[in-house]
Amino acid sequence: MTDPVYFIAIPLLTAFLLPLFGKIYKPLIGIIPGLVFAFTAYISFDLYFNLEPGKPVIVQMAGWAPPWGINLVFGEFSGLIVSLITFLAFLVWVYSYNFKKVGFDNSKKYFTLLMLMVAGSIGVVLTGDIFNMFVFLEITAISSYGLTAFYKGRDSAEAAFKFLLIGSLSSTFILLAILLLYKQTGTLNMAEIAIKSQAIDPKIKSIIAILFFVGFGIEAEMFPLNGWVPDAYSQAPGPVAASFASILAKSGIYALIRVFYTVLDVEGIFNLLLTAGLLTIIFAEFTAMRQTRLRRMLAYSSIGQMGLIMVAFSFNTKAGVFAGLFLMFNHAVIKTLLFLASGFLTYSTKQKKIRDLDGFGKIMPFTSLMFGLGAFAIVGLPPFSGFWGKLNMLTATADSNLYLVIALILVVAVVEIIYYFKVIGRLYFRERHEDVNIQKPTWNAVLAMSILALVIIGVGLYPDFITDYLAKATNELFDKAGYIKHVLPSLSLN
């Protein structure tokens, strides 16, 4: 019963059928997607924990062996990310199940788009075919446009239009790169391209690499391609912003890593990634500090975290990748918690300004606590999970002899502390001046946030819960020959 195909097939099937379910019985619209998310989470964990070491599950589509047919690869690396995505997607569903009951009567479309966005991200991660990756990336992107523009009253259409404009450029570049790759190698399978890419003229290969870099960089929130991010994050519904941070950005960075670690062998890209990552961190965090709106601040902080992840992956060492994965895990879990909490904190304020939050610690104790916990964790204070990510990140940086980068990351971390603690100060240590209608978090939102908080504390106290899996995933990512051998048993890397 566990086949990676279900990750894609079941959400699509449900998405197609959801309008019909709605005609039968209205509440099914909310419940059925939840069952789907639970199901995908279940099969991802089932597959992941039953994975034989060093032996990814590979499924072929339509019965054609890989170079000819499309294949899905559920290995230790992709499996880890898929498990993370499905887990968080389920929590996002739990949270949004009856989020904003009033004004949320269009929930059929909301859940359809959310489900397809998750399915698309899973597809990006699992697929072994470069064009198929593009298709899934587009599924993710288009559903994100729809989700961004979901609320009417805000400037959400503006945000979505910017997102779409930049996203279209991204897809243009990726398609160009795929076309050039196909022209050079005559195949679209990533494993086969990996073999053949060594023979490509380096000049053309570098152009392909640049096109991929810019294309995926847009999805991965790289500076200066990330103009859409703050707008989209701040205008989308709260749970959607959470899933952008935890799911959309993750699939973008995954595509970037997969292409440059496995498919193309271009050494120079890593220095470029380092530079871009550092610029991303600097601009994002410094901009975040001057924000007056909570969600925009969180969005810039999210960009900064993505920059940190890029820097970690740019070392091209096992320690770096391990740290990068740890940071990805942290960013996914903690940013989700922060966005979910902010959804209720800014629920009733129109401007969503930080200064509207004075004294919320008293009137919304649980949500404020969750936000505070998330803030402590994201800036890397022990004993929360963010600390271990940062520690591994910095040791990896030191191992690569990049002392200046360490200094820069730490200076930026101070900036991060400033703006997060400003919010905490307002939440807890300011008196409220005027009355405000608050929305108590619903029970399901409390459940979702508590689970995330438990994960943060649990991993913070005992990081070895996850380090084994991260290490395995790291090894798999570096085992390029193994990947090719498993996908294409008849061929091998010379």
Add this chain to the structure above:
Amino acid sequence: MSSLVILILIIAGFALLSYFGHSINKTAGNIAVFAAAVLIPLYWFTRVDFSETVSFTISGFQMELGYNMYGKLFSLIVMILSPLALIYALGYMKDSKRTGTFYFSFLFSILGMTGILMSRDFISLFIFWEIMTWSSYLLVIFLGKDVEKTGIRYMVFSALGAYAMFMAIVIIHRNTGSMMLNDYFNAFGNFSTGTKFLTGILLMFGFALKSAVMPVHVWAPGAYSNTPMAYTSVFSGALSKMGVYGLGFVVINLFAHANLHFAGTILAWLGAVTAVLATFSAIFQDDAKKLLAYSSIAQLGYIVTGIGIGTELSIFAGLYLAVLHAAFKGVLFMAAGAVERQAGSTDMTEVTGLIRKMPLTFFASLVAIIALAGVPPLGGFVGKWMLYESLINNGNFLMVIMIFLSSTAAFLYSYKFLFGLFLGQEEPEFENVKEASPLMTIPMLLLSVFLMITGSFPGIVFKYIAEGMTDLGFHDVNWQMSVLTNAWGDSVNLQHVTLSIGVVFVVFLIFLTWKGYKKTYYVSTKDISSSGEVIKPEDNMTYSTDFYKPFERVLHPILKRKIEKYYDEFGEGIGALFDFMRRIYTGNGQTYAFYVIVFLVILLVFSKNIFGY
């Protein structure tokens, strides 16, 4: 399970217990806090096995907990001062709100300090350091005033210090492949010069920042005075000593394994400058809390000087002063807190003449002030003696002068503190002030008794310091219970000193009492004759206004260059820069698309350089 782990768990458990206790009701919470104040030190003194070590591996990093004698010395400070402060807090915080958060943070900062002192590797050191930092941050902004300014400033500077350490730690890990403190010290000699400097200076910066050494002290005055006084005694008394602790082992171990004496000398100079300037600043404070805060910085300056010189005697003096400073600064902050709670303010131009209302508090403060000023027969004298001697031995005469200047000037603020709050005329608005509750006075009195004993028997502290110094590489430190000797053959028997001064004191007291008792009557500051001027009730006529005006005029050119101003200007400049930077996000989608194309073109044009084909 190991007793060390249990100790940590007990403290954490009590923290949670106090928090939840207080969220149920106040009594339950207070019982939990009281139990914590009794049981934690009890466990530490009776059950903790100091020879034990616990090793474990987390996330691929080997970690180890275990006491050494040097850590034990500082633990002693923590384990004596913090329970007393906790008990004091029970009285001090009786009517406050959100006491659950207060005690939770309080106990977590104790946990942090305890953990730091038993860490044998950098990771657990850093973890506990950060726990200590954020828990104390929560207390700094606890009262909700100056959240943005003081709170953020404290957090930023703490983070800078912690991250300097963090950077040193990862560089050490890169060079030794290990996180153990000992591995670092042993391998230090083999490092390249750059690495030696980098790690040494970064670590020192981190620790020095916590002990408020001059250019990076700006967080301290605000943080100390902004915190509820019940915690400030621990903040200034114990928490700042964590910096001293770290400086001690880093400096010593670096000296032992490499010739980095000049780094220590710089540190000592910084300490001396800190002492002088902070003392001058303290003199002109009108708020008793601020005064004590600056005085703390100054005292930490002496200690840092002692550590920085790095000879056996200077370190001995530094550590002794550290212990004493914890005791007398603990008392003084508690006393200031008591005054604040009973009289409603610690502004010395308003609060006067509390001696009759709060005699116990006055007595405790008097003892502490004497110890602070370094006047025989109390303990402070012993510390100063040893510090001067070590400096003279080392040939640092200029430093002697500076320290001497600072400790003389310390009389001025000591007197101002005593006079401002307790002596002087009684004001009618303080008619109904009462002595603080026993929960608050008893801890103060206990600490002052300790201070009096150390005056004649400093040996009871020397014993632990000598033990602790074995871990710094000084194996046979000579000490006697109550006799001080110096390299020139002089010796002082402290008991004789105490006795003779005691006799003079008693005689003088009797004389004063006999002479002045009958004729004394109390007048308000407004009860004066003036030539034609009418004194309005709102006029401030206390003597403490412009107490040291002439000095202030003299010292103004030095003190007007507030270092804070430069930091603030720097911060504003950075803020403006950030504001400029964020204009990149113009809000126009087309501009973003333009960026994308520009980025693409840049990469294409430089593709040859990037990919090197």
Add this chain to the structure above:
Amino acid sequence: MQAFLTYSIYGTALFLMLLGLYAVLMKKNLIKIVIGLSVADSGLHLLFVAVGYINGGTAPIFSPAVAGTGTVMTDPVPQALVLTAIVIGFGVTAVALALVVRLYRKHNTTNIDEIKNLKW
């Protein structure tokens, strides 16, 4: 001749693509920007088909007329890919137009310079 064909055909397709991008970057009208995206897509699709061409090839269909004659066939893969790309392009254009409608309703303008409530 071969070189001329190569340059002119790829050049034309690329020119079309960049013309679209030019519209995206220069035109102020939202509708024109969407058209620009569409044109850029079309250029890209042309490129796809051009890459798939093989000299003297016929359409890759085994109709009875060509079956077994051994004629060269053009590469079917880019043709299949371009089909997918066209559909995706269509989807994006549709969403973009819907967003333009929304923006026009709110701002009463289609000038992209006037639509920047979200900035910094």
Add this chain to the structure above:
Amino acid sequence: MKNVIIISLLGVTAYYLLSAFVSIPFGEDFINGVKDFYLNKSPEDLKVANVVTSIVVNFRGFDTLGEVTVLFLASTALGSILYRRRSSHTALNPQRTAPQASTLVQAGAKVIFPFTVLLGAYVFIHGHLTPGGGFQGGAIIATGFLLMLISYRKFFVEHNVLTWIEALAGTSFVVIGLAGLVYADNHNFLENFLPAGELNDLLSGGIIGIIYIAVGFKVGAEITGILDTLLTIKEAGLDPEEN
């Protein structure tokens, strides 16, 4: 000025891209590509004459599933973006702002419409034999509807019917794919489990023809739905942006 900058930027891009594309001359065959396999297998194993169709529906059928999803997504997103809450006061009164077309156009449209739909159906039914297929056929059908929509102000498509068609067609695609997991020889998603038939027969290619018919329906319904959403304003008057 901006003009010059942008043109020069695009010029540089063009230079690099062109230099990458011309490395292999136009019309030159490359070796070892996957296409030879497709060209061999399509007539031999699948018995599908149109190799593009066999790639689209079978070899890379997973892409097509994604493609269908993109269309579905576009129509859902469109609905969500242009959705307005129905207020209880105003009755549902669909109307179009476009002016009435001339009688000539109306009459012509009426004549052409059935043939367009028929052509579309022909194209997607014969997708595996002749150029064309589900997407093309569906697009043709939608063109017919577009013609009607712009000719008649009072011509409205029943969204309920479209929903059913979309749902059933999409579902049948996935279900056929899932059936491959059970019934096909290698138990793969989207694998053919029906007899392949004879090359160039209408009933050849196993599931390929069926999937393309489903795709045709779905594409036709979806594009029609999208056009209708964009053309029709559901409520009388424009309500201001809420909230």
